[in-house]
Amino acid sequence: MVMEGSSTSFDDARVPLKLLLFIDKRPSLARQVRQIKQYLKSLETHFAFNLDVIDIGDQPYLAEHYKLVASPALIKLAPAPQQTLAGSDIVNQLERWWPKWQQEHLETLNLTDLDPDATTWSTDSDSDFTYSAELMKLSDEIFRLNQTREELEAQLRFKDRIIAMMAHDLRNPLTAASIAVETLELGYSPNQTRHLSLSPELTGQLLKHAKTQIRAINRMITDILKAARGASMELQIVPQELDLPALCQEVINAFQNRLQEKQQTLTAEIPQDLPMVYADGTQVKRVVTNLLDNAIKYTPEGGQVSVMALHRTTQKVQIAIVDTGPGIPAEKRDKIFEESYRLQRDVTQEGYGLGLALCQRIVRAHYGQIWVDSAPGEGSSFYFTLPVYRA
Numbered sequence: 001m002v003m004e005g006s007s008t009s010f011d012d013a014r015v016p017l018k019l020l021l022f023i024d025k026r027p028s029l030a031r032q033v034r035q036i037k038q039y040l041k042s043l044e045t046h047f048a049f050n051l052d053v054i055d056i057g058d059q060p061y062l063a064e065h066y067k068l069v070a071s072p073a074l075i076k077l078a079p080a081p082q083q084t085l086a087g088s089d090i091v092n093q094l095e096r097w098w099p100k101w102q103q104e105h106l107e108t109l110n111l112t113d114l115d116p117d118a119t120t121w122s123t124d125s126d127s128d129f130t131y132s133a134e135l136m137k138l139s140d141e142i143f144r145l146n147q148t149r150e151e152l153e154a155q156l157r158f159k160d161r162i163i164a165m166m167a168h169d170l171r172n173p174l175t176a177a178s179i180a181v182e183t184l185e186l187g188y189s190p191n192q193t194r195h196l197s198l199s200p201e202l203t204g205q206l207l208k209h210a211k212t213q214i215r216a217i218n219r220m221i222t223d224i225l226k227a228a229r230g231a232s233m234e235l236q237i238v239p240q241e242l243d244l245p246a247l248c249q250e251v252i253n254a255f256q257n258r259l260q261e262k263q264q265t266l267t268a269e270i271p272q273d274l275p276m277v278y279a280d281g282t283q284v285k286r287v288v289t290n291l292l293d294n295a296i297k298y299t300p301e302g303g304q305v306s307v308m309a310l311h312r313t314t315q316k317v318q319i320a321i322v323d324t325g326p327g328i329p330a331e332k333r334d335k336i337f338e339e340s341y342r343l344q345r346d347v348t349q350e351g352y353g354l355g356l357a358l359c360q361r362i363v364r365a366h367y368g369q370i371w372v373d374s375a376p377g378e379g380s381s382f383y384f385t386l387p388v389y390r391a
Contacts, residue, residue: 017049017105020075022068024056032088033072039091043098049105079104170217177213180206208261237365241389242279244317245270248307251288255296262301269308276389277317283362284386287370290355291321291382298325298380315388316368322381328374336372359384 019040023033040051056063056071066075066084073086074094085093184206187198198206248270259266277284288307295305303324312318328336337360363370363384374380 017079017101018077019049019051020066020077021051021053022056022063022066022071022073022075023053024071029072032090036072036074036090036094039094076101079107173213173216177210177217180210180213184210212261237280237283237362239278239280239366241276242281242284244277244279244284244309244319244386245272245274247281247285248288248309248319251285251292252307254289255292258296259305262296262299262303264296264299264301264303264305266305266307269306271309271311274309274317275311277386278389279366279386280362283365287359287362287384288319288321290359291384294355295321295323295325295380295382299323300325311388312385316385317388318383318385320381320383322379324379327376327378328372328380329376333372333374337370 021033021036021040023029037053040049043049054062056068063071066073068084068086070086072090073084074090075085076083076097083097085097087093184198184203187203248268252266252268255266292305292307299305305324306320306322308320308322310318337356360370363386366386368385368387370382370384372380372382
């Protein structure tokens with residue numbers, strides 16, 4: 001008797017040979033699983049047995065219970081001793097072991113005929129199995145619930161810190177922008193009791209200052225909204241053929257005003273014959289924008305920023321964004337990609353240190369890598385890779 005189902009069912013004590021076939025949904029294993037089922041089907045007319053087919057993805061706790069390390073795997077559950085066949089040649093193993101299993105089966109049936117009470121071992125065995133399986137399932141659920149609870153508690157603590165930082169950090173640029181706007185208002189409102197005569201140069205400086213502070217506020221709010229969504233938010237990645245040089249140039253063009261304000265020079269070394277990449281344009285643009293924004297932010301006035309790309313291997317394209325800022329200590333290089341981590345030098349900078357962690361998540365979602373080379377006083381070079389598009 002051959003049965004297929006999602007869980008074991010041992011109701012017939014007269015059929016003591018009980019088999020479990022663990023499978024998964026990998027397309028590469030479909031043929032092997034089909035061969036195993038066909039072979040067992042061919043034995044059905046000659047020999048009675050009980051088979052359950054279990055998908056590991058549906059019941060992972062059973063795979064853990066039987067300590068499986070590979071699939072497909074065929075387990076002879078009863079009669080004892082339990083035996084597991086695994087690997088790419090299960091059918092060949094079955095051909096070797098089936099005569100012995102058949103003999104064990106007949107011996108068990110003979111024992112049952114002589115002593116009907118001997119069937120009770122099967123019921124007890126099934127009961128123990130059911131109890132163990134349920135225990136494993138409950139343990140798995142408890143582990144997942146504890147993990148979820150810890151993640152939620154960490155997110156709540158993180159958001160509490162963000163709110164406290166927001167209340168403090170937003171006050172400074174908001175006050176500075178308000179003073180600049182109020183000063184402009186005094187200079188251009190003749191109905192005011194006090195009237196200031198503002199030169200064109202001072203007016204321009206006030207407008208520039210107000211614009212800078214408003215930009216800082218906007219950047220803080222953006223980071224706060226990212227934090228509100230949580231570190232575990234799902235990234236929507238829709239990869240397709242992407243022209244990376246065009247995307248980089250678009251981002252560079254968007255930063256021209258910032259570069260002029262700080263009198264910085266930006267050089268771009270992006271080969272026009274760079275192959276297309278297979279990536280989500282919106283998400284990759286976030287990575288380039290964030291890294292270039294940081295490079296400009298930390299590079300002093302009159303400094304230099306570079307954007308470079310190269311066809312690193314036949315499968316990867318590498319992008320580099322280099323600055324001439326203060327650099328990053330060696331012991332801090334890995335930590336800067338953690339959620340909410342900020343270097344001590346960032347205390348005077350706007351933002352909450354969420355950008356690099358988001359960049360890392362995006363790059364990893366594309367099966368790429370992101371890292372930094374830096375030394376104090378020598379600037380920083382951020383690198384990340386993307387897969388080459390294959391038609």
